[in-house]
Amino acid sequence: MHTAETEAPLISRQFTSVLRILESYHHDSSKLVPILQAVQEEYRYLPEEVMTFVATALDISPARVFGVATFYSHFALEPKGKYVVRICDGTACHVKGSQDIVDVLTERLKLPKGKKTTPDMLFTLETVSCLGACGLAPAVVINDDVHGQMNAERTKALIDQICVEEGL
């Protein structure tokens, strides 16, 4: 009894926002995708404990939650950097040289092999299949700002500018 009482406030403090999200979807397990989206909005990624919590609250297995979380490419299982740089690699951007931008930025950000986020958690570099801004190919999105008709130099300049703003 004793532990239950002392633990309860702790858990609810940690998970108040998750609880609110679950509440707003009426604990309906068919709303798992939007629930995870909302959770990710809150934490910027999907922490394992939160996924387990969501599974328990929705009365489904954690394996199912993990299965859904790993199926969709928007869900991140690791924290992302402060600036998420998404380079469009849709057909239009691809034929207009988006790969060059990826190569140059990987180099510029000195990303360790196989990693998407810089060790200082400032930048995350991702490619996306299409942003639907094909008219502006190649397109680069930094957080929510779309930049059209980019090339490697201009993208690098944007990164440099952010670094300056961040005092690097």
Next chain:
Amino acid sequence: MPNEKTLTIDGFRVAIDAETNLLQVIRKAHIELPTFCYHSELSVYGACRLCMVEIEGRGLVTSCTTTPEPGMKVKTQTAEVRELRKMNIELLLASGNHDCPTCGKSGSCKLQSLAERLGVDKVRFTAPVEQKPLDFTSPSLVRDPNKCVLCGDCVRYCAEIQGIGVLDFTHRGSQSTVSPAFNKGLAEVDCVACGQCAAVCPVGAILVKTEVERAYAAIQDPRKTVVVQVAPAIRAAIGESFGAVNDTFTMGRIVSALRRLGFDKVYDTSFSADLTIWEEATEFVNRKQNGGVLPLITSCCPAWVKMAEHDFPEVLDNISTCRSPQQMFGSLAKDVLPKELGIAREDLVVVSIMPCTAKKFEAARDEFKVNGNPDVDLVLTTQELARMIQDAGIQFPELPVDSLDQPFGTKTGAGVIFANSGGVTEAVIRYAAGRLGEEHPVIEEVRAEKNRREFTASTPLGDIKMAVVQDGRGARSGQGEGASPGNQSWQKRCGVCGNHGLPRWMHRRRRSACHAFRSDPATSCSGHSRC
């Protein structure tokens, strides 16, 4: 007959009876279409694409997902279909590590046998070099994702039949994997170690963790005395492994084989099963008479106990405090035998031959250890025993019969019906009724569903209600009602080993196994309500 519903398969007319899919009709017509992902007990998945056939006017379809319709003209062997099957097998052979000779599944692997059957004589594609890590965490099972063909049978079995859902697909496309949540090990999640995933897996991606080498090591160690207990269910299963009929002499041959393998003493778990029943019945009568927590749930199945620990902590008080027969045997043996034989506890090795992988997990639990020394040192499944027998070159069917060791070799017959799901419940009730002065209680089946059956027995203490559940899902469904006992009593048992330790696909043969019990004069099971 004019209004009989028929279709044609490769030109032959075949009647449609109650089949729900075309694959069943084709199989009824004695054509064994290859499949990985079809399992009659599970939902239809349609992913392996091996069961594809051509239907005139419709083109290629997967027969497992197609409803049979009268007049269909089905072709199962067109050039296209044959090429597709071969290509699929070739692709799967290049999908991971399919190095057969070193695989524990070799000889019983579906991928291997289909490659041979379909004449896949070369693999022109390159297999990935990088290997995914294996999962050795579970005391009962080993998972090797590099061998998985992603048929999803284990996923669906675990979720749909056992109601647990420990395994699921993760990631997508060529990155797809079947794994527990967060890529954890099986021992780190709610796995109950029932081993049904290993039983349904067509390839070597989930195997029973073998303790054969440890058994050999113990036998070879001159300081150790190795005793073995054989669970009642083994006798029916072992025959299957050797294509031998299961008859009166099977147990005698098992004893004979075990002695040849070098075990010092061979005992029958039936002995301790009787003790379990006796203790459990006593506990039941006590609880009933003294207002203890009811219903009483049997503790014999370690998988069910583990499921309760994870999912139904509220019923833990309902679970009998008795040890299961395996552990009852182990603790008695480790208590009595060292004194009797004049050896140290540590030098006595207790091996059990069990039908279920969860018994490995049970033996490894800390509660069943004295100063770190387990009551049961290692557990072998029927298949592992069969492998040892084969390995040693012992010709099982031709063995002379031998008899069990005393003093654990006596039994009443109650223990042998144990391994039929419901057996323990029935035995307990019979015994309890006997103690209460009713020699032959009439046990009546009041409700029967696929995975859940209910009985009543009238005794001097009033009517006793019993429920017997067959699988994890049944156990789950029984939960709500079990919690409100009133003046009734429930005996419950998850039936994961209710199949005599046979893989579930051998389930249909249960009947014949039951007949064997009957024919064994020592275990007369007359009055067994299900034979």
Next chain:
Amino acid sequence: MNAVMEMDLETTTQDYLASEKTYTRRVVICAGTGCMANGALKVFKALHEQAKALGISLEIELDYEDTKSKDGLLTKSGCQGFCQMGPLLSIEPDGILYCCVKPADVAEILETTFQNGKLVDRLLYSVPATGQVCKGHGDIPFYTQQHRTVLKACGSLDPENLREYIARGGYFAARKALTTMTDQEVCQEILDAGLRGRGGGGFPTGRKWELTRIQPKGKKFVICNGDEGDPGAFMDRSVMEGNPHAVLEGMMICARAVGADEGYVYVRAEYPLAVARVKKAVKDAEAVGILGDDIFGSGQSFRVHVMEGAGAFVCGEETALIASIEGKRGMPMPKPPFPAQSGLNGKPTVINNVETLASVPLILSNGAAWYRSMGTEKSPGTKTFALTGHVANTGLIEVPFGATLRKIVFDIGGGVTKKGDVIDNDAFKAVQIGGPSGGCLTREHLDLPMDFDSLLSIGAMVGSGGLVVMNQETCMVQVAKFFMQFTQNESCGKCVPCREGTKQMLALLDDITEGRATDETLPLLEQLARNVKIGSLCGLGKTAPNPVLSTLKNFREEIEAHVHRKVCPARVCKSLMTPEIDAALCKGCTLCAKKCPVGAIHGERKVAHTIDGFACIRCGACVDACKFNAISGI
């Protein structure tokens, strides 16, 4: 229940039109994703503020009360299609379209156009090929060569203004369907129009509705498929952003036809603006009782939820989309049963594409005969395409079915571009149509009428409608590889042929572009492609081999050059590049010839050397050796 104000369509229309008359001009700033990215909102703000400072009454909100005349109404619109030229600013009734407008241009626009009634010439569009300066939509070939129906309103309406939508005739069709037509009549009208699904398959929409209609009464759903996953298409995005109410109206009509009372709009998460606009449209429509219970007094209910995708192309497939809405992994299920029989939560469900649904109100308003007057016999109506790649005018276009590729690429698209954005129509190599499930069209297909059936007959498909123009600098093997990379990434992983087959096809293509291919590679690739096509469970796998098969068919020589001669004719595949000596830089020092381990470099001392491409093993030793940087290409 909170009482919602029932909106009367006629009154709303009259009110709107009457007060609109009090504004002399209407200034529309394109607020599609493209123009927004280029700073359209800054232009909007600058215009509003500077006009006020100058005493020009340029309002951003229609004032129904004030009957005084005002200088102008400033509004935003959805995507006008000419994204490359954005931010776009149009002024009506003058018929002016200013391109690439920056906040700094605003002062001049206000002074020259508003105050002096003249044109700012430098902001006008001039045709690159001819230099002709165009005033606006009326004479820009990009627009005049199109036939806009579905997109028409996208570029002029304020997508966030429900009243304006109504004033332009919106929701009249829905009211007609709900109050004066039977479910069967609605289905019949769509059937008569010959509307075919724009999601790729071209399935007759009327038939799909009818199939759902005849299912037993009870819960049914309408789903609008806005997942638009083809990496090179953005028509649906533009419609959802530019005219969300048309999509909702289409759904309402569909719901009427099949007896559904609940709908979902499934929007790709990469389209935040579309999500926001559709959500707002739903909210606005609910607020006035156009969505909800007893709509238009018909006794019928219809509610719409907006669901954001989470990044999976396969969720565009109907059964996977349904799985996703149900909170599962987006893995397709075998059909039958079709969604029309058993869809969302096992209930009969219609799934239609955004553009399909947006066409529905037009058909109901103008009649099936009007619709059939456009397009071809078997593919009536118009089709939107996303025109991108090496083409002068990239953007969103709409033409009647049956228009030729020549017209699209050269007349509307303004011609093919090559390095440095120079227009050179001879540089035309191919057009990729239909994205990862489509194929490529070559010079010989330039006069082929573009419709569902004729494209299918040559192994391509309309698909989503992405048109990517490619010039001679493009390697077709790389293009095929790009799509294969895409499909193998996006495969759900359920069925063997698609999961393993696309992976192995990609590996084979890799072999080809990396110079590892042997004589067995192409036959194996072809055999594998054939089996993936017939063996896969869903449309993704069934169509995944198309780009490869189409390349094998149309650019066989180019592939064979990679395989047999280890040469990439377009000089794109890095591993197949032979080093080349720039004769102008080479001093003939012979160092490279000495370093070459296979003796592939020849030449006299002091004379420019040459490399024997067949002997060369591409080790790069010569490049490193040359002190004059005369060797490149590796």
